[in-house]
Amino acid sequence: MTLRQPEPIPFTLLTGFLGAGKTTLLNRLLRDPALAEAAVVVNEAGEIGVDHLLVEHVAEGVVALAGGCLCCSLRGDLITTLEDLLRARDNGRVPPFQRLVLETSGLADPAPILQTLTLHRYLAMRYRLESVVTVIDAVTGPETIAAHPEAARQAAMADHIVLSKTDLATPEQRLLTETLLRRLAPAAIVQDVRTLDIAALLAPSVVARAEFEPLVEGHGAIRTVMLTSEAPLTRASYDLFVELLRSAHAPKLLRLKGLVKIVEEPDRPLVVQGVRHVFAEPRFLDRWPDDDRRTRLIAIGEGLPTELLAGLYAAFAGRVAPDQPDRAALLESPLTPRGGGLMG
Numbered sequence: 001m002t003l004r005q006p007e008p009i010p011f012t013l014l015t016g017f018l019g020a021g022k023t024t025l026l027n028r029l030l031r032d033p034a035l036a037e038a039a040v041v042v043n044e045a046g047e048i049g050v051d052h053l054l055v056e057h058v059a060e061g062v063v064a065l066a067g068g069c070l071c072c073s074l075r076g077d078l079i080t081t082l083e084d085l086l087r088a089r090d091n092g093r094v095p096p097f098q099r100l101v102l103e104t105s106g107l108a109d110p111a112p113i114l115q116t117l118t119l120h121r122y123l124a125m126r127y128r129l130e131s132v133v134t135v136i137d138a139v140t141g142p143e144t145i146a147a148h149p150e151a152a153r154q155a156a157m158a159d160h161i162v163l164s165k166t167d168l169a170t171p172e173q174r175l176l177t178e179t180l181l182r183r184l185a186p187a188a189i190v191q192d193v194r195t196l197d198i199a200a201l202l203a204p205s206v207v208a209r210a211e212f213e214p215l216v217e218g219h220g221a222i223r224t225v226m227l228t229s230e231a232p233l234t235r236a237s238y239d240l241f242v243e244l245l246r247s248a249h250a251p252k253l254l255r256l257k258g259l260v261k262i263v264e265e266p267d268r269p270l271v272v273q274g275v276r277h278v279f280a281e282p283r284f285l286d287r288w289p290d291d292d293r294r295t296r297l298i299a300i301g302e303g304l305p306t307e308l309l310a311g312l313y314a315a316f317a318g319r320v321a322p323d324q325p326d327r328a329a330l331l332e333s334p335l336t337p338r339g340g341g342l343m344g
């Protein structure tokens with residue numbers, strides 16, 4: 001009697017630069033019946049990830065791989081995670097998921113991740129790479145690609161590109177992004193997120209993917225700072241904290257995201273979502289996604305001094321809602337760096 005090889009599980013790599021819209025897209029995909037039986041692995045560069053908390057709907061099927069970047073320090077962890085998932089599936093400890101989606105951190109170079117998965121004998125037998133889906137911000141895409149080699153690689157390795165923020169882009173910005181993508185990824189199928197065809201997005205790639213050597217390890221001067229705090233902020237202090245970060249440091253603050261503990265709403269965390277100077281309207285989750293009820297913020301920027309972000313947060317957490325004179329004082333405070341400050 002011969003043992004039948006199990007069918008390989010289709011696997012989609014979801015990538016895109018910091019804040020491009022990967023998690024937003026993932027949440028949308030996971031609501032689609034085509035992905036109802038998917039396992040999801042989310043990687044983040046911070047010591048403690050928050051992205052997996054922001055992935056809705058599949059709380060139990062989401063595995064977070066935080067603590068480093070998959071393309072640098074976490075390759076071994078990725079192998080272990082994917083092996084563990086298979087074992088749990090084979091033993092019936094998790095439902096027999098029919099697809100794997102791996103969301104990379106925004107700074108990941110996809111090449112070493114693909115190499116890890118395609119060169120590993122067992123994983124290559126059990127998972128079949130179906131496509132690389134790259135999310136590109138239609139507003140900031142060209143600027144990001146010009147400044148960050150990781151972003152250029154993510155675009156160049158895509159089978160499918162999803163253009164996000166097309167609702168915000170001017171016709172000129174969009175044209176510039178599309179023109180650049182035609183040069184960088186001529187074979188990729190480009191879709192607007194607003195008119196997304198999910199079936200087409202999940203279809204196996206038919207174009208042979210070019211081989212890429214991994215980038216040199218590390219991501220230059222980009223650093224991730226994780227802030228955790230028991231101390232809650234009042235809603236007014238939160239608004240001021242963000243206003244300060246945004247006005248004084250946005251040029252070098254690539255990403256700020258996480259959950260904030262708010263005095264007035266102890267049972268619901270406030271979700272912070274900032275990409276450069278653009279901050280989404282903050283919203284409360286219905287409840288804390290896990291037992292950890294601390295503020296957890298991740299800031300990613302060029303040369304971020306941890307102490308300053310923590311100091312700024314502490315300055316706001318330590319006071320009740322500042323009134324106008326206090327606010328003026330804070331804006332003048334030495335904690336409020338200017339010209340090459342927090343991120344400089």
Ligand SMILES: Nc1nc2c(ncn2[C@@H]2O[C@H](COP(=O)(O)OP(=O)(O)OP(=O)(O)O)[C@@H](O)[C@H]2O)c(=O)[nH]1
Binds near residue numbers: 017020274
């Ligand atoms: N207007 C608009 N906002 C969007 C769109 N896609 C994402 N966003 C917003 O952009 C911000 C970042 O989105 P995320 O989905 O968290 O981006 P990400 O790529 O997962 O971010 P990282 O994991 O930090 O790299 C959030 O505030 C989203 O609501 C879009 O198509 N239009």
